[in-house]
Amino acid sequence: MEPERGLPPARPEHNIAMWGPPGSGKTTFLAALHIALNRRQDGWKVVGANGPSTDALIRLTGSLATQGHFPAATRGIERYRWYLVGAAERAKRFALRRRPPQDVRIGLDLLDPSGELFDQEHSGYAGVHGELVDNLVNSRGIVFLFDPVREFEDGDAFDYLHGVLSQLANRMLESPEFADGMLPHHVAVCITKFDEIRVMETAEKLRLVTVDPDDPLGFPKVEEEDARDLFRALCGVSATGNAELVHNTLIQYFRPERVRFFVTSAVGFYVDPRVGRFDRDDYQNLLPEAESSKAVRVRGTIHPINVVEPLLWLGRSLAAAHRAAPAARAAGTGR
Amino acid sequence: MIEPDEVRKAAAAAIADLSGERPLLVADLAAEGLVRWDLHRDAADTPRGRSRPVIPWDELATDDALLRAVRTPRPTGLLLVNTFPEGARGAAALDALRAAHPHAVAVSSDVRLGELLRDVIAHTPLTRWYDLVTLNPTPEGRLGLGTRQLFPVGARRGDSNPLAVDVEVADEHGTVLAVVASGKERRYSLVKKDAVRLAPGRYTLDAELRGPGRVRFRLPDADAAVVPDEREWEALVASVPDRMPPRVTAAHLVVAVEQGDGDERDADRLARAEQVVASAADDLRDRLRVSVLTYGPHAFERRAPDEPVAVRIWEGGAARALEALDAAAHSDPPPRGYPRAAALECALTEVARRLGPPGRDVRTAVLALGARPPFPPRVHPSEILPCPARNDWARALGTLRTYPGIAFGAIHDRPEEADDVWRQLGRDAPAPLAAVDARRLAASLGLAPAAAQRLPFPIGTP
């Protein structure tokens, strides 16, 4: 058997899957990526790798940024092939030194499944649900969205983690490649909707909120090393109490050094254009549409928080793991 | 044949002789038979008379029957009038009766006796003092019944006596104008009573004597009808409070009406506001000032103008306020805007800002009609967006509460679901939108005194 030489291999090292219950903000997160990069002004941008992916990027970005519309609930599984591209000058500077600009292009093969597919009820290996598990097997990066607002109300994050994760482990851990019983993925655990009162206030109560003096908007933020504490605290106030299990389950299956926590918001805090800065008294960025429906819209402009960071981290980690992998494999065979 | 004047003189003399102890019998010998009139003076010494059914001549064929027809149980004055002098039967009967009652006055003249008697009575001078019943406050504020003189003994039809009276708010039947008669012993008896609905204030009361027992009241400076009052005297007297209620001399009613819930709900609220204004105006008339504000939700749309509060009239008369409410009902519906709250905080802030220094004895009432919660001044657990002006309903309400003599009312769509601000607003006068007793609500707001404070009689100004 020569798997390396047959069909071009599936390239799991670039595949990043979004994971999270319905409405946890997976699609919005991706829709905010372009704006997030734009606001950073550090040269990174996102481009589509093919026609449909480029169209999707334009569509998602446009309706969120200009009309303030959230995406519709995803049906089935959406796939986007995007690249994160680093700034040219930077690349040049690197080039002038030693190496060609290798690491300035990060491939993102993004899977955005409907949250429904993670439902425990979809038992067994069938249809789109089976496809979802296949896709997770073939990816090495996971953006795991934890929606604290949904957790306050429904408390079902664990239900949406447990079933699919068991199936994933079942499929992968049989392989000798993963003999240590740990799944190979890098997981960016993203606490979403930081802009919502209940999330912000929990973070404030825990004294985890800081403000970066260099941030012209003066946005509150939770430092990376505190994000895990906030995550656990938010799990603690879940409606069912099951959220406690989420944290333990994650570190049980994934290597602890491959799990990172981020406190994120796709839309960010509201910034009054007349003030131009975060206002502790008025920061909600959602606007209800009508009394009857629960529909909301974005209120002001969008200032995504920690949307780029998890993807950059995953992209870089995956690339690094990929570079290291042949050596590891070689070492394995040589033994 | 005697002239009608003679009959009149004879009747006047007989009625002047009339007294409580000595009634008068007038026998009218008419064309078809004998009509008997019994006259007496009632407890108030007012001459009263009534006629009996006519006894046809056929039944009076014998002298015996004739005499029986004019028999009385006690000593009585007797006046015999032959009102059909051409007829033989009348003349014969007159002769027979005169023979039997030699002291009786007997006259013959072709007159309508009923009318003549009524006219004579009306021109009879008063035999008692006529007074108006009033309420007299003592210097300590206690209330007792008192009187103001209307007409002295000897006053005649056509005499008139204008007097100034102070009127407080009465019940829905109005203020009672009661006339009592008294003699030397100062024992009063009720002559008559009328009622008139008046806003509190001082009025000129024109009393004109139309005859004994008949006093006509007119109020030249009020457009109000004086009607007979049918109530029990005892109940009226019992309804007089022990003390003078605090004076309500003028009032300022501020109504804040939420809009933006669609035509029907919006119109309902405006209609309720109209009812309360109209009801308060009934009692207070031109001493009621009204302010009308309508308010809706804030607009958070980018670039949308945010003007949630419209002051439609400030301290205007009730009539103009009613027009303003009507105009609001016919104006374009406000934009729907934010669905979960309305700018009640801005409306209250605007009211607090506009209320001038309180006037003496002026009642200020704030009535809100709506359902939605206000916008909070800052990020709030309700997740309702903060008021863009950062107005704070609690602060505005606090300011308003310090206003002397202020009352709050709330007409809420569903009072059982009312939140904090609506419950505080409904402190004095809460009501559900579906069932508002406008009169009671106005009364609870102090715009019309509650039942215990109503004064049924005019105040006797010394």
Ligand SMILES: Nc1nc2c(ncn2[C@@H]2O[C@H](COP(=O)(O)OP(=O)(O)OP(=O)(O)O)[C@@H](O)[C@H]2O)c(=O)[nH]1
């Ligand atoms: N406050 C806040 N709400 C958000 C944010 N992102 C998404 N939402 C809300 O979450 C809803 C669902 O977002 P989606 O991105 O459609 O969620 P999803 O995970 O893709 O949902 P499915 O496709 O149904 O699985 C949106 O309609 C918004 O109401 C955010 O950054 N902040």
Ligand SMILES: [Mg+2]
């Ligand atoms: Mg989606």
